[in-house]
Amino acid sequence: MDYSTSTALITGGASGIGFAMAQRLKALGATVVVCGRRREQLEWAAREAPGIHTLQCDVVIQDERERLCSVVATRFPALNVLINNAGIQHRPPPVLERQDWSLWQREIATNLEAPMHLSSLFAPHLCRAQHAAIINVSSGLAFSPISFMPGYCATKAALHSFTLSLRHQLRSTPVSVIEIIPPKTKTDLGGKGLHDDGVPLEEYADATFARLLAGEEEIGFGFSEINRRASREELEGIFARLNPR
Numbered sequence: 235m236d237y238s239t240s241t242a243l244i245t246g247g248a249s250g251i252g253f254a255m256a257q258r259l260k261a262l263g264a265t266v267v268v269c270g271r272r273r274e275q276l277e278w279a280a281r282e283a284p285g286i287h288t289l290q291c292d293v294v295i296q297d298e299r300e301r302l303c304s305v306v307a308t309r310f311p312a313l314n315v316l317i318n319n320a321g322i323q324h325r326p327p328p329v330l331e332r333q334d335w336s337l338w339q340r341e342i343a344t345n346l347e348a349p350m351h352l353s354s355l356f357a358p359h360l361c362r363a364q365h366a367a368i369i370n371v372s373s374g375l376a377f378s379p380i381s382f383m384p385g386y387c388a389t390k391a392a393l394h395s396f397t398l399s400l401r402h403q404l405r406s407t408p409v410s411v412i413e414i415i416p417p418k419t420k421t422d423l424g425g426k427g428l429h430d431d432g433v434p435l436e437e438y439a440d441a442t443f444a445r446l447l448a449g450e451e452e453i454g455f456g457f458s459e460i461n462r463r464a465s466r467e468e469l470e471g472i473f474a475r476l477n478p479r
């Protein structure tokens with residue numbers, strides 16, 4: 235897969251990990267389209283990385299996902315890379331307390347329903363390319379959850395499972411299915427400050443991008459690389475360390 239001649243759509247690509255990938259793809263020569271909800275964030279991204287294209291879209295809304303697919307197919311017919319990166323993280327009160335269920339629903343819709351639906355919407359278009367990729371951004375917490383964010387970890391575990399099925403279904407097509415598995419990385423995920431003790435974004439993005447260009451299918455880093463390769467017994471130990479009694 236030659237990413238330098240690719241046309242890529244990155245959901246949630248105007249900030250954090252998505253924007254870091256957008257910058258690297260653009261620098262390589264790719265045509266890059268990013269989408270997100272906040273207009274001012276999209277405008278910031280377009281100023282920071284001149285030449286990238288922006289589209290306002292809320293991937294939680296089914297109609298907007300369908301509109302995104304038809305707009306992108308019309309305006310960027312050479313599209314051959316979909317990066318399902320948009321994600322949110324909700325830290326709810328303990329399950330025995332009263333919940334705002336709409337926040338759980340939004341998290342499930344953003345992190346799981348949207349990448350599943352967008353994969354199926356874009357797959358027929360991507361199959362017509364000579365080489366193509368669907369890249370899903372999951373999490374090291376897909377393999378070993380932290381119990382105070384049960385919904386988030388469950389969406390990422392399910393996205394990992396979906397990615398395995400998608401890869402198998404598309405194995406005889408030009409579409410490679412890739413999973414990027416970040417560890418805790420310094421972005422604004424979940425709100426400002428919550429990830430300040432994560433891996434520096436540029437360091438993480440450089441390492442991940444190099445492995446993407448090298449053709450790897452599952453790409454972790456640090457903690458998430460250990461998690462994705464861990465045995466069942468090792469995962470039990472990791473769970474105990476992440477969730478002290």
Ligand SMILES: NC(=O)c1ccc[n+]([C@@H]2O[C@H](COP(=O)([O-])OP(=O)(O)OC[C@H]3O[C@@H](n4cnc5c(N)ncnc54)[C@H](OP(=O)(O)O)[C@@H]3O)[C@@H](O)[C@H]2O)c1
Nearest residue numbers: 246250251270271272292293320321373416418419421423
């Ligand atoms: N940072 C970490 O520690 C970490 C670890 C593991 C996995 N990840 C995953 O990495 C991905 C990127 O997160 P990040 O850390 O880079 O955080 P981020 O900077 O907050 O990026 C998330 C992006 O998703 C977009 N987004 C959220 N809801 C959306 C919606 N309904 N429609 C369209 N776009 C939406 C946001 O833009 P708008 O708000 O403008 O819509 C934002 O640009 C996520 O899937 C996250 O779960 C991150």
